[in-house]
Amino acid sequence: MRRGTGALAMALALGAATAANAQSFDNRSVMALHRAGLGPDVIIAKIRALPCNYDTSTEAIIALSSAGVAQDVIVAMVDKCTGSSRAQGVNNASADPLVKHAPGIYLLESAQPAKMTMLRPAASAGLKVTGNGSILFPLMAKLTVTQAQAQTVIHGSRPTFYFYFNADDEKVNTFGTVGSAAAQSPNEFSLxxxxxxxxxxxxxxxxxQPYVEVVGVDPKNTLPFDAEDMGDGIFRIQFAADLPAGEYAFVLPGGKTSFRIYDFSIP
Known part of the structure; x- marks a missing residue:
């Protein structure tokens, strides 16, 4: 492969690389729009435009109705979430990792009181390209994330994570979504x-570089982790050795042009 051809191929493949970001629109958001005086038509349009992120349990529906949220709005929320794990009685407040949670990656914090902390996707600031394509200075494309440290800070060198998937409906939840389908297994992610x-x-x-071209996350730059299938779309993630202090992320590549980044920090 000619050096110029390889550089052009990477530029075309990665020039549009972005981190997919999902808007967070949940029960509190619906309540906020209602309190602001917006009518049901506006709120329903917002509900239909975004993936399910609502609590449609009996208690939550009663709370919405008691607050004066229109019945049509509540029906739209239930319709949007039909088939999702959220509609099947998830409990994000539970510290028990075997209780179903909304799809996502959670850190199990064992300090008393124990709790499950959800990792939120980070936003990319774009690509930085360095080098000249030679053997000594290969052309490198680096995805950059703003801020020097993740919001989720882990006080321990061997954390335990849980991945929750909604295996029954690939297109309802927003977890790990790159393109049109949601992730279904931790094996789709790189650390x-x-x-x-x-x-x-x-x-x-x-x-x-000459005779070598890698597009996407290079397996040589990833770290191993053990994923144990706990059933019902729940996977426990553990590590065989301590993680050194630093900044980390579970990354879901979406082809050549987009990545979902779930970051955490070990100080």
């Missing part, structure tokens, strides 16, 4: 360690 550069974090998503 990477960021390189911190000033006020950004970076990891390599492309490399070009």
């Amino acid at each position: 990477v360690k960021f390189r911190v550069d000033k006020n950004t974090r970076q990891f390599v998503v492309g490399r070009v």
